[in-house]
Amino acid sequence: MRSMPGVIAGVACTSICGAGALAAYAVRGPSSTLLAPSVYRGSASQRAVALTFDDGPSESTPALLDLLEKLQVTGTFFQCGANVQRLPQIARQVVERGHELGNHSHTHPRFYFRSREFIGAELAQAQDAIRVVTGVLPRLFRAPFGVRWPGMGAAQRRLNLLGVMWTVIGCDWKLKAEAIFKRVLTRTENGAIIGLHDGRELEARPNIGDTIEAVKRLIPALETQGYRFETVSQLICPRN
Ligand SMILES: [Zn+2]
Numbered sequence: 134m135r136s137m138p139g140v141i142a143g144v145a146c147t148s149i150c151g152a153g154a155l156a157a158y159a160v161r162g163p164s165s166t167l168l169a170p171s172v173y174r175g176s177a178s179q180r181a182v183a184l185t186f187d188d189g190p191s192e193s194t195p196a197l198l199d200l201l202e203k204l205q206v207t208g209t210f211f212q213c214g215a216n217v218q219r220l221p222q223i224a225r226q227v228v229e230r231g232h233e234l235g236n237h238s239h240t241h242p243r244f245y246f247r248s249r250e251f252i253g254a255e256l257a258q259a260q261d262a263i264r265v266v267t268g269v270l271p272r273l274f275r276a277p278f279g280v281r282w283p284g285m286g287a288a289q290r291r292l293n294l295l296g297v298m299w300t301v302i303g304c305d306w307k308l309k310a311e312a313i314f315k316r317v318l319t320r321t322e323n324g325a326i327i328g329l330h331d332g333r334e335l336e337a338r339p340n341i342g343d344t345i346e347a348v349k350r351l352i353p354a355l356e357t358q359g360y361r362f363e364t365v366s367q368l369i370c371p372r373n
Contacts, residue, residue, distance in 0.1 A: 160245070161279050163298040168281035169289055171296025175324035175368035181361050182325045183368040184208035184348070185299065187237050187275060188332030190216050190223040193341045197331050198230050200345055204352045209365040211237035211275040211297075214259030215335055221266045228267050233364035235273035236260055236294060241334040242277060249284030256288045273297045273365055277334075297365055299328035303347065306330055310346035317347070318354055326365060 159167040175181065186197065189212055201208060210227050212234060217224040228234060239258035242251075256274065264270045274294035276285065281296070289296060301320040303313045317327055329348065333339035352362070 160281055163279065163300070163302075165281065165298075166296075168283060169276070169286040169296050171281070171298050172326075172369050173298040174300040174326055175363075176371050177323045179324055179368070179371055180359050181323070181363045181368055182321055182327055182355065183363050183365045184327050184329065185211060185235075185275070185297070185365060186329050186331040186344075187211045188213060188216070188241065188330050188334055188339075190220045190227060191332035191336070191341070192220065192223070192338045194220075194223050194331045195226060197341065197345055197348065198226060198232075200349055201232075202230055204349075206352055206362040207231045207233070207364055208362070209233040209235055209273065209297075210331065211235040211273070212259070212263055213237050213241050213332070213335060214239035214262035215241075216332060217259075217262045217266050219337075224263070224266050228269055233273070233366055234263060234267060234269045234271050235275055235297060235365070236263060236271040236292075237275050238277050244276065244278075244280045244282040244285065247282060247284075249287065252282060252284040253288040253291070256285075256292055256294065260292050260294075297326065300325040302328040303330075303344070305341075305344040305347065306333060308343065310343040310350070313343060313347035314350045314354075317351055321355060321360070324368065326368065 159165050163173045189210055210232055236259045238255045244252055274289055275297050301317055303317050305313045329344050
């Protein structure tokens, strides 16, 4: 799973980037694996995509779960440990409804210039909270704000976590439903990992109405184009 050809990329980029650009790419580039092992897409030969939702669970998550159930789609939820502790019943609902869970840190910090100890503790605390509350020990990790920093790779290895970035980011924290819908639809390709949100960092009762409205339109539109929906683990470990 960690050495799938064509999926883990990034080092080749060093030849086209200057030093400053390379540093920025290492920290924020969705395909970068320089600071921590991660994937950002599945196989291009599969007509499949993965919907992912970050920053939950929140009070707004159940409405999204209802929609996904109605449309018979499962996704992957990268949860914050502090949110899991605040809303344990909703965290468990995500699992009970058949979705995959991932670790999205404990308090959703920006990891720039943070110590290895701080990074390690954030990942470990979230891993513990998710395990204790839901009974699931995540294998996947998404860095808050997509920021990788020295020490993250070691923390992931200690916790046996594979980093997951995205192929398409919906920018649903700032765009309206129509814009989210168009943005994702036009950028989606085989094996795409689509990044959306069912929370807003640690905010209580976040408004995710535009995300829900966009997902309601996106799923049938992508199905019409022949895509099927998988969890991230299914997408990056194809059965054939
Ligand atoms: Zn986040």
